[in-house]
Amino acid sequence: MKSKLLPILAASAALTFIFPTSVFAGNQARKANLTEAQKTQLEQVKNNARSEIEAVLTAEQQAELRNALDNGQKMKTAVRNLNLSSEQQSQLDGIMQSAKQQKRAIYNGQN
16 A cells, blocks of 8 residues: 555655646636736626626526526536536637637736
């Protein structure tokens, strides 16, 4: 048992030096460097996407989504756990892709 655990621990230690925590906290570090206007824009994109997503869902799915988000789930995970039709999934994929592009533009200072 110990012989299997040691390589895992060694690899974990090595990764800590190769990939510092700041690499994994990328979004937080990037958000810290944004202007207040950019932070406001990001919030607007998030709120707009959520509204668009809720418009595609049934009342039951909307309630499940709100409950999941209120319990701390990330939007992507919460949506993935809904029982979506293929049409709904396609619509949500488009909404989420659009929001991702808008966020990327904000982070790149294009807005």
